[in-house]
Amino acid sequence: xxxxLEAASLSKTFxxxxxxxxxxxxxxxxxxxxxxxxxxxxSGCGKSTLARLLMGLTPADSGTVSFNGxxxxxxxxxxxxxxxxxxxxxxxxxxxAIARHFLLLQTxxxxxxxxxHCADNTYRHAC
Numbered sequence: 001x002x003x004x005l006e007a008a009s010l011s012k013t014f015x016x017x018x019x020x021x022x023x024x025x026x027x028x029x030x031x032x033x034x035x036x037x038x039x040x041x042x043s044g045c046g047k048s049t050l051a052r053l054l055m056g057l058t059p060a061d062s063g064t065v066s067f068n069g070x071x072x073x074x075x076x077x078x079x080x081x082x083x084x085x086x087x088x089x090x091x092x093x094x095x096x097a098i099a100r101h102f103l104l105l106q107t108x109x110x111x112x113x114x115x116x117h118c119a120d121n122t123y124r125h126a127c
Contacts, residue, residue: 003030010063
């Protein structure tokens with residue numbers, strides 16, 4: 001199965017007056033149709049920068065991004081309409097999905113504990 005989204009050797013360094021701060025260093029990965037990719041890391045480790053690189057909101061110093069096997073040219077005017085959602089919005093959507101997932105897991109765990117208690121007749125009156 002070919003990659004739906006592919007990043008190859010993406011790098012981005014930010015510069016201040018006195019320092020160079022490498023934010024993303026030679027990142028490569030691919031996501032096939034139906035797969036899900038999650039990014040986790042400490043604050044300041046480059047997650048948002050990577051998302052911005054993938055969406056073309058921040059230009060990469062090196063590397064490429066491909067979608068359905070086609071390299072994305074973020075200078076292409078046809079892609080501009082898809083760049084209206086910022087990386088921050090995309091990350092907030094992911095955070096909401098993760099929070100819902102953990103809420104579901106917590107609810108399932110509580111139901112499992114309740115079911116065990118019912119099986120032990122601990123809560124016969126509630127079952």
